[in-house]
Amino acid sequence: MALEFPSLDWHQILAQEQSLDPDNWDAVSDLGKKMVEEMVDYLQHIDQEPIWRKPPEEVKNLVKEKWSDQGKELQHIYQDFKQYILPYPKGNIHPRFWSWVQGTGSITAALADFLASTLNSNLAIGDHSAMYIEQQVINWCLEAMDFPLQSASGILLSGGSMANITALVVARNNIDPSIRSHGIQSWPKKLTFYASTETHSCQQKAAEIIGVGAYGLRKVSVDNQYEMDIAALETMILADLDAGMQPFCVVANVGTVNTGAIDSLLEVERICRKYNIWFHVDGAFGALVYLLPEYKDILAPMSRADSIAFDLHKWMYLPYEVGCLIVKDKAAHRAAFALQPSYLTSHERGLAAGPDPIGNYGMELSRGFKALKVWFCLQEHGRKKYEDLIRQNLAQCLYLADLIEQESDLQLMAPVTMNIVCFRYFKTGMTQEELNKLNKEILMTLQERAIATPSSTILEGSYVIRVANVNHRSTKADFKALIIGVLEIGRELQLN
Template identity: 50%
Template sequence: MTNKKSREDLTLDPKDWEAMRQLGHQMIDDLIDYWKNIRQEKIWKPIPAEVKAFLDQPIPAKGQDPKEVYEEFKHFIFPYNKGNVHPRFFAWIQGTGTPLGTFADLLASGMNPNTTIGEHSAMYVDRQVVNWCKQLMNFPSESSGILVSGGSMANITALTVARNSFGEEKIRQRGLKAASAQLVLYCSVETHSCIQKAAEIIGLGTDGVRKIGVNDRFEMKTDELEAQIQEDLGQGLFPFCIVGTSGTVNTGAIDPMDELLAISRKYGLWFHVDGAYGALAKLDPKYATRLKAIEEADSLAFDLHKWLYVPYEVGCTLIRDSKKHREAFAMTPNYLLQETRGLSGGPDSINNYGFELSRGFKALKIWMSIKEHGREKYAQMISQNNRQAEYLGDLVQENPQLQLMAPVSMSITCFRMVKPGLDESQLRDLNREILLRIQEEGIASPSSTILNGKYTLRVANVNQRTRMEDMDLLVREVLRIGQEIRTI
């Protein structure tokens, strides 16, 4: 028989708590130094083969000292970050994060609650943050919402509610076979790819997605939209949802929200807004009127790791009709019974409003960040990013060697370098080489896109560290590198 007194129970806690405390302090100090000096660092570095080989090793059988593990992190991982904490990260619409937001994630991980069900503080913080999101978007207080990983999950959550709410078909119970004809969703050709993915996942298939053309400002054509709806109705199909985009990721274009809202009401369709990037631009007075129709949408998806600059990852779905939202997801198995008292009490389970049952305490970084800065500061920061994009657009238009490729909208500027005598194929190669060199030299990280068949440099700025001087530097470096490229 085992002697209980002589047996040592295993744990993953450190044997030396003070050594772990010291290591934690070192990590915080290193992060502070990293952020403080980030402007002087190269934005991106190629990953050496030795690092990739180290990160391809098999799982260790035995553990290491935590200090050794951290030293390996500092050598093999930390120097080769993506760069979106840097002031000149413009590649994709990815926010920079903030120090307090990062520390909030540390605290949330340390508390380690599953923020789905129960009577504990994280549930109430989550609820408060969702209410703040409603207030930011001027959604009704009785509407519902849920924090998710990002725009893709936010959009599919909303479209699931839209699908399940269609007519009297009881699609949740009976599936799409309950509908006697194909359900059809409408969006523009510039809509984010996650909308089509969502349509495929919820059973509509690509045949159920109508991609409507855009005008010269890359905004959805409403006359084409209405003609397509009428054609589908004439063929006995079931139009059910219009997706408007408040800021495309390609050019920042804003679909004509007022018109889309009116068309959706005319035909009795669900109006969903994909505002993953641009919904928060309604805090900028310049865009408030154009985005006001968001407040009347049936559902809205937007990201907080973009223009609230909180660390990855967190997005939000808002649903105007909370009853329809709950009916689309609610389920209570025997092992999740809720009580009026004790740990199993608390607010309505968040699982009743989405798919996930395992959810981290992602609300804390939003809660602490909004507490630190307040709504007005965020409005100023978003406006600042938009003015920086406009300034870059002005620099481009003032220089005959540069060409603006789309109207500047919100915080996205699309342009390219041009040289006399080069055809489109040569201009593509020129600008592609400029892009790669400016990244490889660690100067800045714009990205590329294709607009009207032409290769384009794209600057998407949701960066709380960017200054106007960074736009001056970017233009100087594009011109320098372009001049250095003699042959294509």
């Protein structure tokens, strides 16, 4: 039965047409200038602000407010922003923020995001400037990783999770084109892929999403450096082959999330080529160390990977969100996603002409102009400045490790291979459970007192304080303040 739609009196409705544009453009311009001036000042003096403050009840109560029928003056909304939102940020714009792996952002990128929102470009299809800017940014990423411009491809995504999922879809579909049309349930062999026990949790989510299931992700043991055990990897692959399964990908980590460990890329590459398996690198933050000449030998096999996932909102210090996937075989990448319904047909001329639609290289069609902030910042600072800052972050972590090793009440809990330092407060005679409880209290107190904001993880049963440094604003003094804070709080808690 056909639906009956309501009848609209278009004569009456269209007698007074409306839009969301302001009645007073000058007033909006003045407020916009004020916003820019105040946010520039805020970031300029961000080191004088608390890193983190617990949002009070009045902030939490905002979620209870109903959406009103009538609008509110823009300047009043901005005042609410300054009162309820600005004082309670996550903190990753502050020089003493080292939680998880979250980049610092920059004022240039913030301004570029305003420009991108003004244009409101959709980057799925069409002959418009934004499409070419994203391709230029992708080309810069390909060049940075020594991928061939002519035969490789890439796409900007929300972050490493989506980049890894997208890569695994390409790897899965590369087995046989029929998988795309008939699904993996029609494939005669169970598909498996491999990553270390230290790999990011997004790999398990990816396994569940692409249809191989959590058990299809084989988690390979690690050595005492938290690097993938290559002998164990090959043993698992051989066992799966003997059981009639089909290994299709190995994920090598360049910077594990817990400790920053780098898997043996040369050995992973060897295994992948030996068994004809897709060689993928999850370099969410660590891949960008490839920019440094002194790391080229260690990371050289990465340039021979079939695909690399990495985040520009981590070690390129860009604001959220912008991740990247690059794929060595452009044809395989396109074959995994390209689809042309009648409403997305490319034309010889007009708006529907232009470059190969970016929508042919990923799942999303609703894609914003996230490339613009990358385009601005990479040009403003140049490759050399990014090399210097990444190197500076690495050196700061070595400095922090040295400070830790100088203190008898502190223990370094994992090798410092890149930009992650794991340590704990320690006293002889305390049990593991007591140490874990104490270090958790130290961490929470550090954050509550706005001394510094590292995060935590568990290493072999030990609760550790974890510093992940992708902060272009941090200085030696900030790391010294962290150590002083940990020692003072640890001793204070012991006395109590």
